[in-house]
Amino acid sequence: MGREIRYAARSAGGNDNGDGGRGPTTLVDVTTPRTVRRDLPCPRPGAHPHHNLATAVAAVDAMAERGRIRAPEDESPRARLAATRWPGRLELTPRARDPAGPPVLLFAAMSDKDVSGMLAPLPADWPLVLTGTDSRQAADPTTLHDLLSPGRRGPCVTAEDSPSALRRAAELAGPGGLIVVLGLLRLIGETGTALAPRPE
Missing domain, CATH: 3.90.190.20 (Mur ligase, C-terminal domain)
Known part of the structure; x- marks a missing residue:
């Protein structure tokens, strides 16, 4: 990361975050030794998923380059990434209203x-x-x-x-x-x- 793999993330505004509410969706551009993939959706909150996404994309590219798997279609990674859910991982349930005290x-x-x-x-x-x-x-x-x-x-x-x-x-x-x-x-x-x- 930072040498063979690079990524840049930017906010794409509000979208359904899969946790019962609307939250920000991030688009990530990933550069690997094989290709550049732009506008990959990252629906999970926080900065660390951007790094994880870039690592996963680079792993898929490396396996495709070595003939271990078929190279994914251009839109396939976008649809699959957009559908990513990890219940419990920084998940906000819509039950809290206006808490008077600390969590x-x-x-x-x-x-x-x-x-x-x-x-x-x-x-x-x-x-x-x-x-x-x-x-x-x-x-x-x-x-x-x-x-x-x-x-x-x-x-x-x-x-x-x-x-x-x-x-x-x-x-x-x-x-x-x-x-x-x-x-x-x-x-x-x-x-x-x-x-x-x-x-x-």
Whole structure:
């Protein structure tokens, strides 16, 4: 990256971001040793997906150049990239309105992770709910609490599992409040399932 592969991204205005609302779509131009592809849509928020997109395009070009795969049609990558979805990855559900207080963090991790380091970029006064998941790899909430930085100032509670943690986080957030789910992907999946509309 930066030598054989280069990319430039620019905003293309609002579009359906696949997360229940409208958000910015980014167009990315990617240059590889084989070709230049322009106006590739990147529907995921944040800057890191641009890098990932360029890497993926370069990998496809390298495989096509070596005869491992058939070179994609010009419009094929655009349609496939535009359809990219990763539920839970910087996904904003349309439930929060105008929160009166700070977001509540709902967090799970494995016990061998740098828990303090993972939470360090976030304000230390935001309320925190620590929980486990139905995965055996998830750390016990009490263990997570012991791994927290002593500099944390916000309220911190533990919950045995993700459904009870979600209820506790909702209580702390209050009506219309914002809950940020992070850490283990399993926790994100479990809370997504809990928030999904029930079939009639």
